[in-house]
Amino acid sequence: MTLTNRQTEIIDTALKLTAEGGIQELTIKNIATALGITEPAIYRHFRNKSEIIKTMIRKFDEGVVPEKEGMEGIAAFIRSRIRQVTDNPSLARVMFAEEMFLDDPEYSELLLSMMHRHKNVLLRFFQEAQERGEIRRDIPADLLFRLVFGPVRLLIKQWGMSNHAFNLQAHGEELLSTLRKILW
């Protein structure tokens, strides 16, 4: 996914608009106005709105899957998510808002496939962590996934909804160490 400068600008604007006002605010006109150009100009850079949204969604996914193993992999995944979100704070309000893209099956499928891909990677991490004794063994991987990523999602969401009122990174580390503590 290599984007031109203008394309990146458009996607970033789209992200910001969606984060601030929901999908309803994501209109071609709003993007164009925010960029100081006219609506038709957008179409030189993306075939249609659908392509913009799909490119935006694909951005949620950028380089999150780490090349580690076990508990290390899990921690790396969480940290990469947090880094991604602090780098581009708009993501915090959009990344886990799958419902916002429900209207077009194309989007929901894209999102769902991303979710599943991540989940599979993480389930493997959990299994490894259990085998290595990094995590207690009496909790099924599925449940572990929920116990770990439920809080991570909620933390990021709270950070977004609070307009970044607290230090996400610090809270992320705190969450991580607490998770380590209670899951073993």
Next chain:
Amino acid sequence: MTLTNRQTEIIDTALKLTAEGGIQELTIKNIATALGITEPAIYRHFRNKSEIIKTMIRKFDEGVVPEKEGMEGIAAFIRSRIRQVTDNPSLARVMFAEEMFLDDPEYSELLLSMMHRHKNVLLRFFQEAQERGEIRRDIPADLLFRLVFGPVRLLIKQWGMSNHAFNLQAHGEELLSTLRKILW
């Protein structure tokens, strides 16, 4: 919040439409068509679309706050959420999708105030639970909230996104007992 029959029908339809296709599918026309009436007829029952959405949002909140204390209160809260959602499965895809209502400050405030109210009640429960020794004391209440309700939210969301592919109540109980175990 006493609703006439027709009003209840309208809200339920609104809920279903939003759950299935996102906010974008929630149009007066879609509600009217689903109910087999015409668009102007809707306005006999609600002043405008805004009222419909706000009534819908208020439904997320129905009788969730239990009159218990400590760990009992927390468990009761979670069980009441799960009951609410199994009673009206559409809620699962809508209830925690705050981002969907971002476009109108009126909605986000309503939602946010609900979130805060719940959070305060729950923080009290956590404190009580810690004081009573039902929950370990070395985790700040804020973090506890995330650790408990992150997974609950994710569980309900997964149930909704999977089109109710698993037994939510059973998974809820499993989650609850695991939480008790690890937070001990």
Next chain:
Amino acid sequence: MTLTNRQTEIIDTALKLTAEGGIQELTIKNIATALGITEPAIYRHFRNKSEIIKTMIRKFDEGVVPEKEGMEGIAAFIRSRIRQVTDNPSLARVMFAEEMFLDDPEYSELLLSMMHRHKNVLLRFFQEAQERGEIRRDIPADLLFRLVFGPVRLLIKQWGMSNHAFNLQAHGEELLSTLRKILW
């Protein structure tokens, strides 16, 4: 095909616009303005522009196929076409302009199927006429079709392009009797 009053008005306007300025002039806005209403109002009466065009095309076909036989059938067909066109002069510039509707396969198919239906009826008439000795037998039916309907089409087209500068009915009768004479 029963149309409401408004629908008939819309189709008649569409016909007139197309006749006067070609397909390019057939816009929802032009129809609406001609009728003194706004564009969205049109959509109360037709699902979309496509339905308007298809309804318009179907009008070319109204009651043209006579219940006669042989030469009588042919004459009746021609006279009914001429009557149809004098009743609604806009038809003259549209009816045989199949190329105007080339952009949508739905239209061209509709048009083509109409053409074929008519052709089949007429080929039968020609055959009957030849069997009865009303028409000379040394010309294949296909060619007869061209010899008769080529001139009819051209006559109607000339009438339309000349802004109805001559008496179509009289010229039609003249053409008819000449055809009888030369095809003897």
Next chain:
Amino acid sequence: MTLTNRQTEIIDTALKLTAEGGIQELTIKNIATALGITEPAIYRHFRNKSEIIKTMIRKFDEGVVPEKEGMEGIAAFIRSRIRQVTDNPSLARVMFAEEMFLDDPEYSELLLSMMHRHKNVLLRFFQEAQERGEIRRDIPADLLFRLVFGPVRLLIKQWGMSNHAFNLQAHGEELLSTLRKILW
């Protein structure tokens, strides 16, 4: 009308596009894409779209008027039309579709003046043919024109609409000899 190579390519593409999808498909973008160049490049070769269309229309007229007399002239005219169309099959669907160019008076006038010029030449041929006894004298020239060119037009149109499903030249000769026979 001397055209550069690129101009000829543009006109041929325009012709093909119009033949295949009607005037609506004749856009600068479609021409450019078909030629593998960008839209602004078109404007190096034609001042504007109007010039393209007018050049295209003028092509309908290329070398059709023969230097013969009487029946010979008529036959030559028909044969030249058929040759023109077999040389460039797209013409078959465009040449006699005057209605397609109705939206701009400039085009319709151009087309009409062409039609009239041809008609005058042909009327002279008919007159000569009648004087020479090549054609029966009891039919007015106007009507003769319709009787001959109605079928010719229809034949060419049928050939175009059928995607050149039959041998146009052979059918043309058959039509010609039949015309000779019945008009004698």
Next chain:
DNA sequence: CATGAATGAGGATTCATTCAT
């Protein structure tokens, strides 16, 4: 001779809402 980026005008369509009946 060609492109990349842009624009003003206009296209079809949808939306929430109103009003007379």
Next chain:
DNA sequence: CATGAATGAATCCTCATTCAT
């Protein structure tokens, strides 16, 4: 309690054309 007909505002998108490079 409901409908039929309408509207203003907004949506996405396409078109011919321009201009700097």
